[in-house]
Amino acid sequence: MDIQVARFRQTLELLKPAVARDPKIKSLGSVLLKDGKAIATNLETMVITAVPEVDLTTLVPLKEVNEVLKFTPGLELLTIKSKPGKLSLAWADGSASFPVEDSGSFPDVPEFTPETEGSLNIDALIPALVRVLPYAATDSTRPVLAGVTLILGDPVEVAAGDGYRMADQVLPLAFPKHNIVIIPSSSVAVLKHLWEKTPRTPPPVEALVPALLAKKFAMVAFDGKLGLRFEFDKGTTAIVHLVDGQPPDWLK
Template sequence: MEIQVTKLRELMELFKPVVPKKSAIPITAYIRLSEGKAIATDLETMVIADLPEVEEPMLLPYASLADMLKYVPGNESLKIEVQNKKVSLVWSGGTANYPTEAVQDFPVLPEMPTTTEGTIDGDTLIAAMLAALPYVATDETRPVLSGVTLVLGSPIEVAAGDGFRMSHQVLGLSFPLEAKIILPAHAVRILGHVFAKTPRTPPSSADSLIPIITAKRQLHMALTGENKVRVDFGRTASVVINLIQGTPPEWLKLVPKGEPMLQSQLFAPQLEAAVKRVGSIAKDGKGIVRMVFADGNLTVSATGEDQEISATIDTLNTQGEPGRTALDHKYLLAFLSGKQGIVILSKYEDSSPLVFQYQNSPRVLIMPMFVQWDDEKPTVAEKVEPEPET
């Protein structure tokens, strides 16, 4: 097999997130070449790339090969051969030899029936799933919360939540089957990586440059086997994902209904600066920041042991004043990070989650923190001295 170094280097970069750095199954440290394809897997997600240069089946050690290719000129032609459990690489400026394993030991994807398939706007879908990632649960006590939920049908919805926060977005997309599937968080990151590393296929019937530039990138998605989804990125690559088993929460039922009792429009950078200003003391006070809305202003405050700090900013528009709430400052900062425009905060009930909306980003819900406000503190009863006995 002969291949240009640049092309093989790009293949290594494409496979980077799917090849485990450490694994109890050593075979997953290799990539498989066979039948014009290159394959890498972590046993939960498989990435398949088109590689017509492949002639004979072989396994290549990913880490060793990726490191070696950093120091070989990209325009070199690389000859790769396998013999006696050794893979040899030869180019005009050098050679390299690495141990390999039997090709048949590498896990293969069996033939699986397709339940339903359809074409989807990849620009919209991938961006929405990546935006939901910060809200998935990081522990494994509830597996259904450790991934991103796709509510398929018309329209498609994307949701994620960890029990304290939740992200929900309705997309202007459709899929020919109504179903709910949960993609592991790591698999979503792999989808985003492959989407970024594979070329866009321009529309074949464009009569000018503008439709080519503005065209949405179409992906082919299919539900296959018992619990898998396959996403094809044109003819260059495919990703096959083992879905998380189980039933996701009824996300829409968690969203407050009706008219908010308090709603405020705020400039995100100002709010972020105010929260950061009180952040150090908030950490000493269970991570809580208090937010009080009155007279067109928002006062953000935090209390710690023998410490108190506050910052006041203008609101752009607030309805339902006076009002107040308290939030975990890390969750609030995570939502505000990178936002440069106007955010809308809505409160429906004291015990219901606060709803945040920013432009076309997902709607985010954050559970409030329960605090005792100054006017709720019980008054100290006046001590009554007993009358002396006579």
């Protein structure tokens, strides 16, 4: 596999928030390259992004590879090779190799079957999730209160509370079907990162100002078994596993 260093660094940076820190399953500390995609998951959020250059299957230990690539010129062509238990990188002036886990230990991308989906303005939705996040509980023993509640429907509403204080915001957005879901707090951070880092494609207009002011949208889908799927522009997808439970009565 051959890819420009700068592009590979950009791909790893995009996936970084979804890579597990100090995972019990060692492969979750890596990014999986497979079938033209790069994939990362911390078991709460999985992020998949299209990388057409990927023509092999291997794990990439994120921390170790990033340490090497930050000193490698971005315009260099990077050659990536793998064999069982080993990843090799080579560029014009150097090379590096890393021990890697078996790619078979990395979770499969789930077969997401949408029950409902619709396009949502994420310039409104994701900042709202971030604004209410500080009101969520930080105690992991109360997972329902430690997440952000998203009320899909017409209108869309977001809320969070720790049992002592709460924040609630109604948004000028509409989703085809009413559903109440709880997004893990870590997933909100990943969605914010993807919102900031994925490309913003302007509408096909000639005037500059409308293009600059155009809102950013994502296709959002709900699957009662797997959670929410956010499809960002340019082939990046996030699958969020929702918190199991019902939000408190104070949201009603």
